[in-house]
Each structure stands twice: as C-alpha cells, then as structure tokens.
Amino acid sequence: MESASLILTGKGKKRQEWNPASDDKANILKDVIGPSGNLRAPTWRIGNEFIVGFNPELYEDVFG
Template identity: 45%
Template structure:
C-alpha cells in the first residue's frame, strides 16, 4: 500500500467545514461504534454521519483512513484486517 498523504490530527484537527470537503470526496463510509461497523453511503443522512465521525470536540475521530472513495473512521481490528488484506491482495 502506498500512502499518498498523511496528516496529524493533533496538529491540524479537521472540523466541520473540512469534514464536508472530505465527505464530498467519498461515496461510501464505514464507521466503527464499539464492536459494530456501521456502513453509510453518499446521499444518505449527512447529519447522522457527521455525528458518528466526530468526537465530543467536534473534530474528526481517529484513526481515519481514506482509500479511493471510501472513508473508514474509528478502529475495529476486524475492519482493518479486511481493508489491509484487500489492499495487499489488490
């Protein structure tokens, strides 16, 4: 896997205006909530998606990974194993 861009969310947190720009680049989203993996698609309920991908401070939750037009937010070992396996097998 080749990393095209990496950003430090502590130094430069992504807030709502930047989040909307990021969402516009994606057509599918996977957000972790505890052990659950919640799928969303572009054109769905944007306010609900924003609430799920932001923390209490209103910043984008970490870790966040964008591969092509898919955004992965939050950590879930099963999800990351699947994502990384498809990138390696690719």
C-alpha cells in the same frame, strides 16, 4: 468527505457502512465526529472511501 462514495466507521465492536449519496448526512456526522468536535481518529482515505475510527475486524476486512 463530500467526495466520498463510501464511509466505513468503527467504534469498538460496532461497525457501520454509510453511503453519502443516500444516507442522512446528520447521522453520518454524528458517527464520524468525536467528542472534541473533530473528525474521529484514526481516519483513512483510500480513493473515494473513508474509514473512520477503530475496529480490528473492519481493518482486517479492508486491509486483509
């Protein structure tokens, strides 16, 4: 994820947009790592952007 220009996360109805260049990396990791210690699923990589977790509205916005 170090090459990411944008990370979008979804948990239920909660959405978050992260900018890895300026946002705190510890906070980003708290949001993208699941209870098992692995990257939360589902995870999509589109170019330099990542979508992590599940949120129907986020998917609608991204995938139309």
